[in-house]
Amino acid sequence: EVQLLESGGGLVQPGGSLRLSCAASRFTLSRQAMSWARKAPGKGLEWVSSVSGSGGNTYYADSVKGRFTISRDDSKNTVYLQMNSLRAEDTAIYYCAKDLSPSGRDGMDVWGQGTTVTVSS
Amino acid sequence: QSVLTQPPSMSGAPGQRVTISCTGSSSNIGAGYDVHWYQQLPGTAPKLLMYDNSNRPSGVPDRFSGSKSGTSASLAITGLQAEDEADYYCQSYDSSLTVKIFGGGTMLTVL
Numbered sequence A: 001e002v003q004l005l006e007s008g009g010g011l012v013q014p015g016g017s018l019r020l021s022c023a024a025s026r027f028t029l030s031r032q033a034m035s036w037a038r039k040a041p042g043k044g045l046e047w048v049s050s051v052s053g054s055g056g057n058t059y060y061a062d063s064v065k066g067r068f069t070i071s072r073d074d075s076k077n078t079v080y081l082q083m084n085s086l087r088a089e090d091t092a093i094y095y096c097a098k099d100l101s102p103s104g105r106d107g108m109d110v111w112g113q114g115t116t117v118t119v120s121s
Numbered sequence B: 001q002s003v004l005t006q007p008p009s010m011s012g013a014p015g016q017r018v019t020i021s022c023t024g025s026s027s028n029i030g031a032g033y034d035v036h037w038y039q040q041l042p043g044t045a046p047k048l049l050m051y052d053n054s055n056r057p058s059g060v061p062d063r064f065s066g067s068k069s070g071t072s073a074s075l076a077i078t079g080l081q082a083e084d085e086a087d088y089y090c091q092s093y094d095s096s097l098t099v100k101i102f103g104g105g106t107m108l109t110v111l
Helices: none
Strands: A003-007 A010-012 A018-025 A034-039 A045-051 A058-060 A068-073 A078-083 A092-099 A108-111 A115-119 B009-012 B018-023 B036-040 B047-050 B064-069 B072-077 B086-094 B099-102 B106-110
Touching (some): A003 A108, A018 A034, A018 A115, A034 A078, A045 A068, A045 B086, A045 B099, A058 A068, A108 B047, B009 B018, B018 B106
Parallel strands (some): A010 A115, B009 B106
Antiparallel strands (some): A003 A018, A034 A045, A045 A058, B036 B047, B036 B086, B064 B072
């Protein structure tokens, strides 16, 4: 069974940084577009960022643009989300997901179990 | 306020049929972008329930069906079961915003 395993979440102060990792198991990330989404307490799912299968295109929600950076290391079969200048409103469970197509604009068919990020002083 | 509009909550009795709507605009669903649906059970990760408007991934019961017309899409669940109680989200792509978009989610209660 294909799996995604997120790590790197935790408690961080406002203004701080975290790097989330998403490791793929039993399939190769190469040429797969990958995405991050989050669910804040009491709110719905929010798409955060995607990277195309080639890695040449990255996409960000307005709420994180300029603060978050998505990247991929196909040699490690891992996708990352570097989160800087964190705010209280970034508190959420962060999910990594594999896209249905390489474009980065499609649906997502494989999801990780999520990693919790809490931004608080 | 989500770009895709869903009813915040719906309910139905076991065995009934419910239909969850997802209304967009000419820059997303109406522009021809596919709609995907996810089910999120309490305390678990989202699960792809329907892709490309009306296709069920392997393992999803045929009680679930999807459709799309104009600027809207819908997810129908027939023969409602207690295990269907969950949050449901539609998702598409918006060409004006150049981002993926989720609906606000629908909390389905099985009475």
